[in-house]
Amino acid sequence: MLQELDDMKKILRKTLLLCFFTVAFSALNAQPPGGPGGGGTGNPSCFPPPCVPIDGGLSWLLIAGAAYGGKKVYEMNNKKVDE
Numbered sequence: 001m002l003q004e005l006d007d008m009k010k011i012l013r014k015t016l017l018l019c020f021f022t023v024a025f026s027a028l029n030a031q032p033p034g035g036p037g038g039g040g041t042g043n044p045s046c047f048p049p050p051c052v053p054i055d056g057g058l059s060w061l062l063i064a065g066a067a068y069g070g071k072k073v074y075e076m077n078n079k080k081v082d083e
Helices: 002-026 055-083
Strands: none
Touching: none
16 A cells, blocks of 8 residues: 555656656747847957856756755655664
8 A cells, every 4th residue: 555655656756747847848949040240349248258158057957956966865864764
């Protein structure tokens, strides 16, 4: 009886996780490139010149790391209670 309940909880967690990622990433569609530039000074608006945005991927990496760390802490606490 308890084994079946644990199996159902695992399936429910996996299903909810899959639904979350499906909804979260469904809005991420490729956008067409913009039109030609309208002139300007020719200098980049950031310094140093490579101007690489790192916010999007870094945010998801931090969220995944926090979730993994939380899972490990939860498992360690449950292991101590069981012993």
